[in-house]
Each structure stands twice: as structure tokens, then as C-alpha cells.
Amino acid sequence: MRLTLGLLILATLALGALLAPFAQAWLGHDPFSPDLFSRHEAMSAAHPLGTDELGRDLLLRLLYGARVSLAVGLATALAAAVLGTAIGLLAAWRGGVPDAALMRLADGMLALPALPVLIILAAADTGRIGLPRGEPLSDVVRIVAILTVFGWVGVARLARAAALSVLAREYVRAARALGASETRVLLRHVAPNVAAPVAVATALAVAGAILAESTLSFLGLGIAPPMASWGNMLSNAQELVFSAPLAAIWPGFAILLAVAGCTLVADGLRAHR
Template structure:
């Protein structure tokens, strides 16, 4: 093994450590990471500890205040709000993460193709501009109204609406990722290591997979964190408008929609799911800020 290889190995192996060290000094990012981890653990393992059925109705305990048995009280039908928030968190986070993955795939694919192939740049960017110019919320409402009943009959009321919401959020959230990735690819394809690979006849597909994509991971990861937050907010907005999941399938947005008519009587029905949405979105945004700073070589090199 050459001396050059021996010198490069510690640098490569220390990259992840440098990123973590830079991320760790960002107080907001660390606080966001702790809060988001606690929320994820709560929605995953909480129903195993607090075993109350979120759909169980006890009319004698309707609109009950918080107690040991019902830490967040009950709704107008006697259902446990804490159990509903935990169950709703599973759905909201699943929608956010799945829609984010779809948006990242579309955005990275279009961004790489537009940045690397000059003949595709114009058409793909005009296609991206078209989506950016669309009024997204009215478009989402129209798509849901057109295809909701069909998917419910094909996959069931919960699964069908889940696929529909994930799909429409994913296909309307990829544009910023595409533009960021395209800009990075335009700069990367003129770098020496890419020109050298091209000069020896390396196929474009291999150059993209081995040299381009690994170097655009940073903006993709930052877009991923922000994409989760945006997807959760969008799903909550759709559910709040009554166009999301059915009433017996709680999400944080659906709980807000169901509790708005009882705001003066039991404000905790709106407070707890609203707090869950706010903490999740805020923590994810802070994680994204920390990742952006940690993955920035100029900041990391200070």
C-alpha cells in the first residue's frame, strides 16, 4: 500500500466524525434531535405501554379532564385523547417519511438528469417551473376529490387514502430538491475527477452513480429533513379540511379537525395534537439546519 493511500485513509474515515462533531455543537440541532427521537419512540412504543384503544368510546367519561387513566382527558365520545395522539403520530410520521422519500427520489432523479445532460436541462427545468407555478393546495383538493372514492374501493378506506395522500404530497414536493441538485451537478460535472473519468471512456451512468450522486448527498439529506416537516404540515392541513383520513382513523390533523368545534369546552383536544405537530416540525427543521451546517465544508473546516 502506498504512502498516499495511508495518508488518505484517516481523512476518509474521519469525515463522518467531523460531520458529527460539527452537528453536535449546534445546540438547536441537538435539541431537535432529542425531541424528534422522543416523539418517534413515543408513537412507536407508547401504545404498547398505554394500551387503551383509541377508538373505544365510554360515554360516561366524555369530555373528562386529564387523569391518571386518561393523561390528556377524553373527547365528546369518551375516547382517550392520549391514545389518539399516539396513534395519530404513527400515521402522520408514516405519511411524512413516505412522501418525503417519494419527493426525494423524483427531485434527485430530475435534478441529476437536468444537470448532467445538457439536452434535458431545458425541458426538465421548464417542467419543474410548471409545477412551481401551480397552486398546490387547490390542486391537492381537486385530486383528492377525484380519486378518493376509487382508491377507497380498491384498497380500503385507510390504505387507499394513505396511498393517495402520500402520492399527491410526493409529486408536488420535489421541485426544490430538483433545483438544488441540478445546481450542484452543474458544478460537479466540470470538476477534474469527473472530466478524468469521462476522458478514459467511463459510461455516463457509472459517472453519475459513482462520482456525482455521492457528492450531492449533502443537499439531499437537508431536503429530506425539511421534506418530512412539509409533508406533515400538508397532511395535517388536508385532514383539518376534512379531506384526509376517515374520522375513525386518527391523525394529528384529523384530531385538530374533530376538536375545533369543542375548542371552548375542551381546548386540550386541539392543544395536544397541535403541540405534537409544532414540536415535530420545529425539531425536524432544527435538525435540517444542523445538517446543513455540518455538511458544509467551509463551516466544517473552521
């Protein structure tokens, strides 16, 4: 039930993101261009969720913001899952010095205060390495790369623990004694048992990445306007909470739905293990 509900929530958000251009054509508004004559309009047929402080349609900005926020969350989670699984399997497989070195690196990453370091990295001048700021694609790539730096650690520890547990079992020892290759042992016995905890961690990582992107964008260090993300929509509305609360309520509710959907998916996957 939880898995189905979570998937339904995420599928609805993803469908809304995919249909954003069609909604824009239907409503006939440009969600990126200011219209100062339409500032803070209430919900109506022309603006189903009202308008923001610059007269831009909130529904369209939510849908386009879903494209950015969900893309950042999914890309970060997948990148962290691939990198973390590879590191965790390598540590468990090789043992000894490689295992100790990789796990001490993971411990060092966990010891760092994540939010201050993320803020420092997000504030760095990426133009020096050929990634101009303010362009949608470069901003997304920058945020995904920064979040992946911290996101792989938890996945790596889970993958290592699951791999060590499998490698110590009798059937794996028997397979090796019968002459099974290391590749066969890895693909046939280790990978399927590692997949379940990694899938749970990946679902939770999507929620964490969405929250982290929203935090950085809220602080003005993430996705730059006029491109919409749920975080910078909240940032633009922070001074209007009492005079125009809808501009803050809708992106906050979207973040809540996305995080709740990811959490329900993770709980459902954990229950089906």
C-alpha cells in the same frame, strides 16, 4: 447541537408511536371507540391527557396519530427525494432538450397554487381507480401520492444545480479524460456531492408533508376517522377550543414538535455540510 436536539425530538415522537399498542394495553382504553360517559374528562391517572368530545383517550390518539402523521411525512419525503433526485440528475446529465423539458415541467408545477390543487386532488373519488376511501392504508397511500406530486420539484432543482456544479469541475473533466465510465463519474463524484443538499431538502420535506397532511385532514380530505391523525384530531376539536381546549392543544403541540424537530435536523445537516 441543533442536529442532536432535532433527532432527539423526532426519536421521542417515533418511540411514542411505536409504543402506542403497549400504552393502550397499559391504560386499558380503546382510542377508536366512543365512550360518551367519559367526554371531556380532565387529565387523570386513567386518562393522562384527558379525553376528547367522544370520550376517547387523547394520549392514545396522539400516539396512534403520530404513527399516521410521521409515516405520511417520512414516506412522502423519501418518495419526493428519490423522484426529484432522479429527475434532477437526469436533467443535468443529459442537458439539452431533456434538461429544458424537465425544468419547464418543474417550473409549471411551481406556478400552480399548491393548496387549492391539493384540495381538488384529495377530494377526487379514488374509488374509480381501486383505492377505496376511509380505509387507513388506502388513505395513507392516497395522501402520500398526492403530496409527492408536488414534493419532488424542489429536490429536483437542488439536485440538478448540485450536479451541474460538480460536472463542471476540473477533477470530473480529468476523470472523463482518463477514461472513467459515466457510471463511475456519477457514483464516485456526482452522487456524494448531491447527497448533502438533498438530505437537507428531505428533512424539510418531512415537516412540509406533516403540515400538508394535517391541513388536508383538518379540512376532512385526508385521513378519515376513526383512524387518528394529528390533523383530524384538530378538526374534531375546532368547535371546542374554548369549552375543551386540551383536545386542540395536544395535537397542535405534537405538530409543532414534529415540524421543529425536522427544521432543527435540516439546520444541523446544513451546518455540517
